[in-house]
Amino acid sequence: MNAALLEVTDLQKRFTVNRRQGLRTLRETVRAVDGVDLRMRAGETFGLVGESGCGKSTAGRAILRLIEPSGGTVRFEGIDLLGLGPEALRQTRRRLGMVFQNPMSALNPRMSVGDAVAEPLIAHNLADRKEARDRVAALLAQVGLEPSHMSRYPHEFSGGQRQRIGIARAIATEPRLLVLDEPISALDVSVRAQVLNLLMDLQESLGMAYLLIAHDLSVVRHACSRVAVMYLGIIVEEGPAGTLFSGPLHPYTRALAMAAPSPDPARRAVRAPLQGDVPTSVEIPSGCRFRTRCPLAVARCAEERPPLIEAAPGRRVACFRAGEAPEATAPPPAPLA
C-alpha cells in the first residue's frame, strides 16, 4: 500500500451534556466517536456509512477539526493535524475541504455566489481580486453553472444548484481530500444522480480523495472503492465496497445490506429487519455494542469487546461470530469473492 493520504488512529469525540433529574443536574458523557481508525490513499473514495446518530458526521468534522477531537491522532499528508496551531491549521485547510448536507444552510444568504466562490482563493492568496473573477467563472463552469450567476445570491438557486455552488467553493483551492457529508441526501431525487456524477467527474479530473459520509448504501456502493460501517461510534466492519455488501461479515452490515432497497426481487423477500432501537451513546452496552440488537449474540458478546481484526485480505470486522448466518432467519449470504 502506498503512503496514506489520511491516517486516523483511535479518533475520539466526547461531549459532556447536563441532564436534569429533579433538582439535580447529572453530567453525562456522550461518546459520539469512540476510537475510529481509518486509512485513506490519495485519490480514493472511502465510504463511511451507518444509521443516523452513529457518529459518522461527527467523525468527519473531527477529522477536519471543525469540532475538536477529544483524543486520537489525525495525520494528513504526514502532518499531525491535531498538533497544528490555529494559523497553520487554517493554511492546511487549503488542501482539505468539506461539502455539506444541506446546501440551503451552508451558504451565507448575504453573500453573492461570486464572492462566496472567490473567498477561499483570496483567503489563501491564490488570486487577487481580478484573477479571482476569471477563476470563479471557470469554477462555476466546472460545476455546471453559468459565469453570469456570479452576481446572484443563494436564494435565487435551486437545491441542486446551491450544492454545485458549495462544491465549487470546496474545490476552489484544489484540495487533496474532501469530506462529503451526505452530499446528496437533502436534494431532490431528480438531481441526486447529477450531483453525484459531478462529484465523480471532478474526482477524475482533479484527483482528490473523498471521504463520503452517507446512510444510503446504494450511493456508497456506486461511488466508493472501500467502505467502513459505523455503529455507535466505532467501526464494526471495513472492506472493499463490492464484497462488503455482497458478503457482509458483521451481522449489522448484513442487516444494513438487507434493508437497502434492491432491484432483485429475490433479495427483497428475505429482509431481516433489526429489532429494537439504537442504544444512546450515553449508555453504551458492555462488550460488543451491537449485541442488544444482534440476532447472533452470545454470552461472550456481553463480556468482551470484539476487536476490529483482519478477517480476509483487505477486510476487517469486529465480531466474534463474523460471517455466521443467523439461524433460520435468512438464507446464507452470497459466498465471499
Place this chain on the structure above:
Amino acid sequence: MSDAAARPMPGAGARLIRNPVAVAAIAVLALLILAAAFGPALSPFSYDTEDRAAILAPPGPRHALGTDNHGQDTLTRLLHGARVSLSVGLVVEAIEVLIGVALGLLAAWKGGRLDLLLMRVTDGMFAFPDLLFAILLVGIMRPTTAAGSFLTVFVALALVNWPGMARLVRGQALAVRSKEYVEAARSLGIPDRRIVMRHVLPNIVSPIVVAATVDIAQVILAEATLSFLGIGLQPPYPSWGRMISDGLPYLRSAPQLIVYPALALGTVVISLNFLGDALRDALDPRMRG
C-alpha cells in the same frame, strides 16, 4: 464582483415604502432635519436675541410661537434645540453602535472569560439606573465650556447606553455563529476576522438597525432629561429639555413655553419608534405580527 452590501436585503426598501406609517415617520424626521439644518439661518433672531419689547409674548406675527421670559424667540430656540437633540441622538447612537458591535462580536466569537467578563460588566450596568450613572459621569467630568458640556453629554450617554447594544449583538452573533455557513467558512480556511466581518456581521445587521433606530429616541429623551435637570448643555444654548425646565415657572401664565418643546420632543420620539417598528417589519417579514 459586487460588494456584499450591494443587495443585502432584497425587497426591504420596497416594503418600507409601501408602509404608510414608515413613510409618515420618515417625512416628519426629514422635515425636522431640514428645519434644524436651515431654520436657524432663516430666522431673523439668534437663539439669544432678547426682545425687551416682547417678554413672555404669546404667539403672534412677530414671534410665531411667542417668546420666553427673556424675550427670546421660541421658534428660533426650538430650531436650535432640534440641532442639539438630533446631533446628540445620532452621534451618541453612532458611538454606541460602534462600541456595542465591536464588543458584542468579540464576546460572541472569542467566548470564554472575555465573554463572561463583558456580560458581567453589562449586568452591572443594567442593575444601575442609567440616568444616575449619566449624572455621575457629568459630575465627574465637570464641563466648564459650552463645547465641553456638549462633549460631556455625548460621552456620558454613550457610556451608559452601549451595554444594551453589546448584548443584542452578542446574542445575535452567537446564533449566527452556529450556522452551517460559518462552519463552511471555517472548513475553507477563511480567517476568523473575515468570517466575523463577512459572514456574521451582515447577517445581524437588521436587528442592529432596528434597535439603533429606537435607541436614538431613548438617547434624545435622556439628553432632554439631563438638560431639564440642568446638567446637560449649558445655557445660553437652547435644548428642548432646558426649554421645558425654563418654562416651568410660567406653567399657568404661558403654558406654550412648555407645550412646544414637549410636542417637538414627543414627535421625534414617536416618529423614531414608528420607524423602528416599520424597519423591523421591512427587514424581516417573518417577525411581523
